[in-house]
Structure formats: C-alpha cells, structure tokens
Amino acid sequence: SISRLGPVRLPTAELHLHIEGTLEPELIFALALRNGITLPYRDVSALREKYKFTDLQSFLTLYYSNMAVLLTEQDFEDMTRAYLVRAGAAGVRHAEIFVDPQAHLIRGVSLETCINGVTRGLADSEARYGLTTSLIAAFLRDRAAGEALDVLEQLIAMDAPIIGIGLDSAEVGHPPSKFIAVFARAHDAGLKCVAHAGEEGGPEYIWEALDLLGVARIDHGIRAIEDEMLVERLLTEQIPLTVCPLSNVRLRTVDTLADHPLPGMLARGLNVSVHSDDPSYFGGYLDDNMAQLTSTFALDSSQLAELAANSVRSAFLPRERSGTLL
Ligand code: ADE
Numbered sequence: 529s530i531s532r533l534g535p536v537r538l539p540t541a542e543l544h545l546h547i548e549g550t551l552e553p554e555l556i557f558a559l560a561l562r563n564g565i566t567l568p569y570r571d572v573s574a575l576r577e578k579y580k581f582t583d584l585q586s587f588l589t590l591y592y593s594n595m596a597v598l599l600t601e602q603d604f605e606d607m608t609r610a611y612l613v614r615a616g617a618a619g620v621r622h623a624e625i626f627v628d629p630q631a632h633l634i635r636g637v638s639l640e641t642c643i644n645g646v647t648r649g650l651a652d653s654e655a656r657y658g659l660t661t662s663l664i665a666a667f668l669r670d671r672a673a674g675e676a677l678d679v680l681e682q683l684i685a686m687d688a689p690i691i692g693i694g695l696d697s698a699e700v701g702h703p704p705s706k707f708i709a710v711f712a713r714a715h716d717a718g719l720k721c722v723a724h725a726g727e728e729g730g731p732e733y734i735w736e737a738l739d740l741l742g743v744a745r746i747d748h749g750i751r752a753i754e755d756e757m758l759v760e761r762l763l764t765e766q767i768p769l770t771v772c773p774l775s776n777v778r779l780r781t782v783d784t785l786a787d788h789p790l791p792g793m794l795a796r797g798l799n800v801s802v803h804s805d806d807p808s809y810f811g812g813y814l815d816d817n818m819a820q821l822t823s824t825f826a827l828d829s830s831q832l833a834e835l836a837a838n839s840v841r842s843a844f845l846p847r848e849r850s851g852t853l854l
C-alpha cells in the first residue's frame with residue numbers, strides 16, 4: 529500500500545543533496561579519531577543534542593564546523609560512499625550531488641583532495657549502489673564573488689568532473705546579483721547552473737536567479753508562493769523547484785510539516801519535486817521525506833507519481849537515461 533514505509537518505489541532522482549550534509553555523527557567521530565582531531569562534543573549523543581536549529585545560520589555554523597574532520601581524499605570518499613549506500617536503500621536511482629569546495633579550501637584542504645575524494649566515492653555507483661550520479665560544485669554566497677570566480681577557474685583548469693555549479697550558504701543579504709560574473713563564466717564553460725533561492729530569502733531572489741544568473745532550477749523556492757507573477761512564470765516555464773520539506777521544518781522556514789506549501793504548489797501545477805538537502809542534520813533521507821509527507825498529507829498514488837516524474841524530468845540527464853526512469 530502507499531502508506532507502507534520503506535524505500536521510495538517510484539524511480540526518483542535526488543537533485544538537492546549536499547554531500548557534507550550527509551555526514552552522520554558516528555562518521556564524524558570515526559573520522560575525528562582517524563585524523564587525531566578532538567571534537568568539542570563528548571560523544572555522538574552530545575553532538576546530536578546540537579541538532580536543534582532556529583534558522584539557516586544556526587545550522588550552517590554546525591555544518592561548517594563538523595567539516596573539520598574531512599582532511600584526506602579517503603575521508604571524502606568514505607563520506608560519499610556512506611551516502612550512496614543509504615541513497616540506494618532509499619530507492620534513489622539518480623543523484624546530482626552538491627559539494628562545497630570553498631568550505632574546504634578555507635580550512636587548507638585542497639581542491640584536488642576534495643574533488644578527487646568525492647569522485648572516487650562516486651565511481652561505479654550504479655553497479656555498487658544502484659544509482660547514477662553527477663557532481664555540482666556549489667559556491668558560498670556569503671563569501672566574495674571574486675573568490676567563487678577564482679575557484680570556478682581552478683575547477684575548469686583541472687577539468688574537474690562536475691556537470692554544473694550551484695549557489696548556497698546564508699541567503700539573506702547575498703542576492704544572486706552578486707554572482708552574475710560567476711554564472712556567466714559557468715554558462716560559457718558549458719556548465720549547468722542552479723541556485724538556492726527563496727529558502728529564507730524572498731521572491732526577488734528567485735527572480736534574480738532566473739533573470740540574472742540564468743539558472744535551470746531553483747533550489748527550495750518555497751517563498752515563490754508569495755508572488756503571483758512569479759508563480760505564473762514558474763508555471764509557464766515549468767522551472768524545477770527542488771523542495772526539501774524536512775529541511776524547511778528543521779530550519780523553521782515552515783512551522784510544521786502540515787503547514788508546508790508543497791501540496792498546494794503541486795496542485796497548482798508547479799514543477800516541484802522532493803529532496804533531502806542535508807539529511808543527517810534534518811532527520812531524514814529521501815525515503816523519510818516521502819514517508820512523512822505521505823502520511824501528513826495523505827498523498828495519493830497520482831501525487832506521488834507526479835513528484836517522482838518531476839524529479840526525473842528536472843534532472844540533468846540525457847533523454848535516453850531519463851526515459852528509462854520515467
Ligand atoms: N548549505 C547546505 N545546506 C544548505 C541549505 N539548506 N541552504 C543553504 N545553504 C546550504
């Protein structure tokens with residue numbers, strides 16, 4: 529039956545997943561031990577106690593702090609494989625995965641260590657874990673645009689195996705307009721472009737991401753519903769919105785899951801799909817997001833089929849591959 533808990537049964541693509549947001553407390557402690565790092569938490573349960581967020585920034589502070597345990601290629605590979613095992617169990621068939629290179633560069637971890645480690649983890653993902661994958665480098669919008677452009681040039685120069693770029697971190701006060709040059713360069717290099725917008729920021733950030741950055745998808749985008757003209761635009765162009773319900777609840781963007789705008793957005797015909805953002809921090813992977821949504825809103829099989837199909841048609845996949853999943 530539809531309400532049965534377990535892996536998502538419909539072919540689904542994960543399009544909004546930060547690999548550093550999959551670091552589970554147990555792995556954080558294991559990597560700290562391996563690297564001789566002393567964490568500011570007594571044990572796993574003391575760390576879990578910290579997973580009570582009041583807003584995006586309160587989460588980001590812990591998310592960046594826990595990255596201190598990622599030092600070697602092996603660390604990045606182990607983190608990536610741990611996610612892929614879990615995603616395969618959740619029923620994910622394809623994942624487009626964000627990595628935050630600047631978050632590691634500013635700690636003195638090289639671009640090669642980060643990119644090569646994640647890439648090693650992604651190799652053979654279909655044979656080993658049952659899902660195809662691709663990598664998207666996300667830039668930190670609360671840092672200088674010049675730094676992002678510099679990192680993008682390095683990624684291009686090293687021929688990093690990325691399909692595109694994204695824009696994440698603290699949204700309010702860091703509008704898409706700040707990154708026009710970065711996204712122009714990415715388009716020029718043939719990279720796909722996406723951006724977080726309308727998570728904590730208002731609809732104007734979504735307009736800017738579309739009009740000034742030329743993004744093909746909006747990550748989150750839930751605040752679009754505050755602007756009817758924007759809703760019409762998103763409807764007409766069927767712009768994908770990669771929505772992360774458990775993330776929005778945990779970061780207090782919505783009060784409770786029952787208040788989440790997703791069912792209404794789906795009913796209006798918006799191209800919304802469900803994703804997990806930072807699953808180790810927000811209480812669930814893709815299957816958990818789907819299970820909680822399904823029970824909270826009594827989603828029926830046609831709504832579930834629509835969400836799954838939206839995720840596949842919004843993926844950066846060649847038609848041959850998306851056709852096998854639709
Ligand atoms: N980085 C990781 N998760 C994020 C989120 N939900 N919003 C913005 N930046 C992020």
Ligand code: ZN
Pocket residue numbers: 544545546696724747805
């Ligand atoms: Zn995100």
